[in-house]
Amino acid sequence: MTLLRKFLHLSGVLCFIVITAGCDDDAVSPVESLAPAPPTALIATTLNQSTIKLDWTHSATAMDSIATYVLSISDRTDTILVSKLTNSYNVAGLSAATNYIFSLSTRGRNGKMSTATTVQGRTAGDTILAPAPPTYLMAASRDYQTVALKWMASASAEQANFAHYELTITPAGGNPLPIFIIAKNQTAYEVKGLTEGIVYTFALKAKTTEVTNNLSTEAVIQWSPATRIANVRLYETASNQFGAGYNFKTERVLTLKDGTEWDIALDTRSVNGQASFDLGSPSLTSYSFPGPVRNTLISTKMYQNVNSIDDVYDTDALGTSAGLPPTEPRLVNFTNATSGFVLFVKTADGNMAKVFVKANNGRVLQGTAPNRYIEMDIS
Numbered sequence: 001m002t003l004l005r006k007f008l009h010l011s012g013v014l015c016f017i018v019i020t021a022g023c024d025d026d027a028v029s030p031v032e033s034l035a036p037a038p039p040t041a042l043i044a045t046t047l048n049q050s051t052i053k054l055d056w057t058h059s060a061t062a063m064d065s066i067a068t069y070v071l072s073i074s075d076r077t078d079t080i081l082v083s084k085l086t087n088s089y090n091v092a093g094l095s096a097a098t099n100y101i102f103s104l105s106t107r108g109r110n111g112k113m114s115t116a117t118t119v120q121g122r123t124a125g126d127t128i129l130a131p132a133p134p135t136y137l138m139a140a141s142r143d144y145q146t147v148a149l150k151w152m153a154s155a156s157a158e159q160a161n162f163a164h165y166e167l168t169i170t171p172a173g174g175n176p177l178p179i180f181i182i183a184k185n186q187t188a189y190e191v192k193g194l195t196e197g198i199v200y201t202f203a204l205k206a207k208t209t210e211v212t213n214n215l216s217t218e219a220v221i222q223w224s225p226a227t228r229i230a231n232v233r234l235y236e237t238a239s240n241q242f243g244a245g246y247n248f249k250t251e252r253v254l255t256l257k258d259g260t261e262w263d264i265a266l267d268t269r270s271v272n273g274q275a276s277f278d279l280g281s282p283s284l285t286s287y288s289f290p291g292p293v294r295n296t297l298i299s300t301k302m303y304q305n306v307n308s309i310d311d312v313y314d315t316d317a318l319g320t321s322a323g324l325p326p327t328e329p330r331l332v333n334f335t336n337a338t339s340g341f342v343l344f345v346k347t348a349d350g351n352m353a354k355v356f357v358k359a360n361n362g363r364v365l366q367g368t369a370p371n372r373y374i375e376m377d378i379s
Contacts, residue, residue: 036061036106038114039069039087044121046211049096052121055088059106059114067107072116074101097125124212131156131206133216134165134187138313139223140354141379144196147225150188150313154206154216157184161208166215168203171195194225223314227251229378234266234279237287238370245282248345248353248378259289263296263347264355266374267331268365277365279343279357279374281329297326299344306340309356309377314344338362354379 037060045053059066069082071089075098082089082104094100100123103116132155140148149167156162167180169191182189182204194200199222206216229251235242243253245262254261259282267278267285278285281296303312326346334341340359346352356377357364365372 033110033112034108035112036066036108036114038106038117039104040117042102042104042117042119044100044102044119046121046124047090049124050094051090051092052094052100052102052123053088053090054102054104054119054121056104056117058087061106061108061114065109067109067111070105070107070113072103072105094123096123098123122211130213131159131162131208131216133206134204134219137202137204137219137221139202139221140310140313141223141226141228142190142310143225144227145194145225146190146192147194147200147202147223148188148190148310148313149202149204149221151204151219153187156206156208156216159208161210163207163209163214166205166207167191168205168218170201170203172199172201196225196227199224226379228309232376232378233373234264234376236266236268236365236370236372238268239372241371242373244287246376246378248347248351249349256287257290259287260291260293263294264345268372275335276333277335278331278333280331283329284331294348295329296348297328297346298330298332299326300328300330302332302334303342304337304339306342306356309342309354309379312342312354312356314354314379334364337364340364 039056039059041057043055045055047053054071063084066084068084071080071082073091091102099120101118101120103118105116106114134151134154136152138150142148154162162184164184165182165186167182167189168176169180170176180189180191191202201220201222203218203220205218208214232246232253233242234244234246234253237244243255244267245254245259245265246252247254247261248263262282264280265282265285265287267287268276269286270276280298281294282289283293283295306312326344332343334357338359341357343355343357344352345355358375358377360366364374366375367373
């Protein structure tokens, strides 16, 4: 209310008259008629089986225009009034292993309510089980700095609370790299930027959205990136121009004069007048070598109907197939083979290699005599 003062001087006496200007004591400014802003950044933290702590950022509305915060909980009909001076609250008396939705609003002194900010939380409880781990983790070298992994999905992957996979990679003698997060629907992953010759430990876990007990046990495998050599040709025994043997260490195709350096050999001499095509340890071939010959161990299993060297994972073969890793010198006969195949080899030097022998139009031995050949990719 505004007071207007008029001063009069009457008969030598100083007087004043107070005139009240008309106004409405109940008038409200436009700002005070608006709903307040909601609290923001609401976070739920599980403390135990019956308590969840809520934290938030205060409403942007001026404090003297706020009456209180109002908290609603999904399984309750009543609300909780929370002091406007605080930005955290412990919600107690909850049920164990239960999901809750918390909604927090601001009530203004004008009685108006803001929109609600919501968050979901879950109490701890003995009924929460860790997710099942991924299984059959396998590795293969893609090139000198890349290792490909694949696995069988966690049995928990179809659950609503399944979050993702976490991959930890640790180089031999070094510290773990930052954790890789892999989408929950993936069962394969390529790790790039590695260093050839270093053995890495790959540990894969499944993770759920639970607050506690949310990580599975780990599936672990060790592997190292390795150089890949493509389109290596070994020529038939009758060829006088090209080599029938290969040295993995030097990555060279060699003729018979260097036969003592062969790690793997192609032998196409006939047996009892019948065509016979063999690939394997030089020590078991029909060649006459100029000196001591190498014994190369060959896997007892030949992976058939293979279209690419990437179709067979190195550790899948080495870890799960009969006769692996290679333990004895062998020759693998592919006379009647009509599709590509993979062998695993261990040289006299102790080096391991995966050998993919290609097929073209139903034939493994390609070209025309006397320079027919097989073509290989080697990892």
